[in-house]
Amino acid sequence: MRKVYLDHAATTPILPEVLEAILPYFKDAYGNPQSLHGWGDDAREAIEDARGRVADLIGAQPEEIIFTSSGTESNNLAIKGLAMAQQSKGKHIVISAIEHFSVLHSARTLEKWGFELTLVPVDRCGLVDREDVAKNIREDTILVSVMHANGEVGTIQPIREIARLAKEAGAIFHTDAVATTGTIPVNVKELTVDALSLAGNQLYGPKGIGALWVKKGVRIIPFLDGGVQEGGRRAGTENVPAIVGLGKAAELAKEEMESRMEHLSALRNRLIGGLLSRNEHVTLTGHPTQRLPGNASFCIEFIEGEATLMLLSSKGVAASSGSACTSRALKASHVLTAMGIPPEIAQGSLLFSLGLENTEEDVDYVLEAMPPIVDKLRQMSPLYAKFLKGERGGR
Amino acid sequence: MRKVYLDHAATTPILPEVLEAILPYFKDAYGNPQSLHGWGDDAREAIEDARGRVADLIGAQPEEIIFTSSGTESNNLAIKGLAMAQQSKGKHIVISAIEHFSVLHSARTLEKWGFELTLVPVDRCGLVDREDVAKNIREDTILVSVMHANGEVGTIQPIREIARLAKEAGAIFHTDAVATTGTIPVNVKELTVDALSLAGNQLYGPKGIGALWVKKGVRIIPFLDGGVQEGGRRAGTENVPAIVGLGKAAELAKEEMESRMEHLSALRNRLIGGLLSRNEHVTLTGHPTQRLPGNASFCIEFIEGEATLMLLSSKGVAASSGSACTSRALKASHVLTAMGIPPEIAQGSLLFSLGLENTEEDVDYVLEAMPPIVDKLRQMSPLYAKFLKGERGGR
Amino acid sequence: MPVYSDKVMEHFMNPRNVGEIENPDGIGEVGNPVCGDMMTFYIKVDDNQLSDVKFKTFGCGAAIAVSSIVSEMAMGKTLEKARKITPALVAQELEGLPKNKYHCSNLGAQALNKAIDDYLKKPGKKVKSKKRRKDEKE
Amino acid sequence: MPVYSDKVMEHFMNPRNVGEIENPDGIGEVGNPVCGDMMTFYIKVDDNQLSDVKFKTFGCGAAIAVSSIVSEMAMGKTLEKARKITPALVAQELEGLPKNKYHCSNLGAQALNKAIDDYLKKPGKKVKSKKRRKDEKE
């Protein structure tokens, strides 16, 4: 059976060049970068080299990069660390309603610690309304965080414009660029942000590695307490192989950015066009044009996402869904909800996230596989039956 | 030139079997354990299998294990998370004066958040005095944390007895077993603790992975906010290869525990005996018998640790030191200081930490290399000159 | 998959008794698409026995497998026995369900029960059937 | 190593002018073993020039390399010129030092200066030498 991985939003495979770059640091070069001997020197040089490459990808200075263990940790460090460092100036924070849980729940923790939080809404396409941001920034707003793009629906935000609002009001601006770094151009100077999160497993690098960029001069309180690693801003023995892997992945992403985007957009458009034309009662979620090149996300009416995923999986196809049944907590994705998608429609959420290794054949295979799956589930669906009968309760 | 790595306290190399176990999860099995498809299933099964192995090594239940990114994170989660969960009962914490910075600085952060902290002293051998612990536990003491063994001086604490004092007073007891897990027997039931930290890169597993064991029923507030991973107790995409590596390393550690301890103790005794007999004015630091099998730590009078390390390094030997000059902050190790070692003696700190791959030849090579190094530096040392002249200011 | 048993997978992939019954004796609808799961059970009752059971389900893999197994367990049973199909029995018959899917086994049993209730509360039905049997016996 | 330059490494491995001078004209001792570094400089002065410079140092690699380069830089210089050996010059001569080792270059210059001070404040020395030169010139 053909195997088609279309779940790159969950995690990307590691490129062979990246794995090759990592391996020596699992074998002979196993030293601790803090050690005063040859093994330590090799490890230290390797992570500093990687720091340079990561900085290069986002137009930053190497010393502004703090390596962390994940996008989640980068966001925890950013939200909690920036807010704690600014709290003498005020205790109000603004984030969008569709932030990743690592931003949202960090902000909720700050609420418990006495901060105030405002969530700004998004429109039906997932775009943050700039006026809403402007309206909600107050005298005591110290931090604004809006993600660069949302991995679930693919919508890319106009970060530069939103950042300007924050800065005019004297607030720090952070963006979660986990879903964009390495996928579309991300340049901290062009985005005019103060801090930016990224993660290895979203750009064909390893899991277990992330980074937070913090502009020189912006204060941040460390999150992980302990030793002096990362300039005293993030303690713990450096994960040398993973850092090296992130560095290599960043280098490759920079080199291949253009061709990757072209490849992915072409596949994405084929997938979106094909799916919409071959299946009825399917809507594209997210913004029609301002979207991640690899993101094809839909709501398929009258059927439920988990069941769809299971049938896709039985055909060798990996995808994901924001339906309630696919979440541990049995709640529909807060992203879809914030976009105003009615809950019963959100249950049909289906996300195909394309990656470098995907081909037109992969897309065509999925396009072939989908109609019988949709059909089978709709034949079982009381909602579809009602819809056909034109009954109330259908749609 | 012979290369001899004697800095296993800083980090251990990865065993070939561990690397072999990891590799598939860098290649085809790159899925996210949260995903609902075959790739996700493989990843999820792999981490649950590893969880079982780690639990097995320490006599725990798999569901009690929380994977983290390092020993440092385990300690941050333990100290902050346990204290925050207990704060309605009181706000006093007791730790030993020789805890790793990830415990000590986490406790200092809690102080900033309104908790009270008491550091209990240690004796000249680095042993925590039980009476001192008993004396300092109060009505409102909610958490006591004492490390199982200190990696710098090797002293192993009587955890069971200290834990009893905490529990009699109704406080939670945590132990940092990063330096012991996989090296000497660590069994949570025998130690009768409530929470225990461990890390991969101390037991021939990968860097970037740690675990916190928390006894069933003991409440803990998550430290990394975000998704539902690790039962909602630690967010962030699971670092599958590193978790698999930790699992394999734990399995091997359990199997080989006895023979490893024998091997290391024999080398350690040869190194300690040889060094003391061949060099004058050298003292062993830490406890003479209650010490880690691979730990040979000394103070070499009249010379400074960094200079010693540099000359050792020029002979291909990797070691470490707790001298002020070797620390970024230019302060002598707080461990040596807490043990009452005078600062000028602490400057001569030198730690050889042995590992599985070391041989008698390695030890003999170091024993040969040391006297000329000590000689050379003493010939340069004004302190040694004064000592020889019997002057005041020598020693 | 969320660690579904082979039995769940089998029933999900090949659900039994999918469909509607024309002129059913009872209909039971439970759940709500807003919450993620909705099941409709149709029953045909003959001589106090479930002579036919069919269902339509909108929901996750577990919901579909639960519907299928409930329809199978109920088929041919007397109403009294069908009522004894508890969520626990359903989960057991499916060789276990993940914790966060327990509610699906509740839904299955509920829908069946509701269909029986529906049948029983139809004017005359209950009495008629009991009477008829008595009549026939006499 | 803590990113020491090749020049630091070379001086550390092969320090020049290690030792003491018997009956030195000046001794300068700075630092404290308690803080990690201690340097003693010995000088011999001939005709206002440093005809010999020796040192003993307890301390890190940087401290030893600094001592060595300072002794080399000072050797043969007049006292006035020797006084112009600043920490910055020392660091430059060593092709840079890690930030947290800057204080070592301070110590080296200080120790040399203190030895010169010591020489100058010895009774008669200062006057004598100046006088002698004058005498000789006349």
Ligand SMILES: Cc1ncc(COP(=O)(O)O)c(C=O)c1O
């Ligand atoms: C936008 C965004 N932020 C943060 C994260 C968190 O990354 P991780 O789970 O790897 O820590 C993700 C993960 O997919 C993401 O898409």
Ligand SMILES: Cc1ncc(COP(=O)(O)O)c(C=O)c1O
């Ligand atoms: C006793 C102890 N605890 C905690 C740690 C922290 O481990 P890491 O730096 O890998 O996070 C160490 C590291 O050596 C340790 O020895």
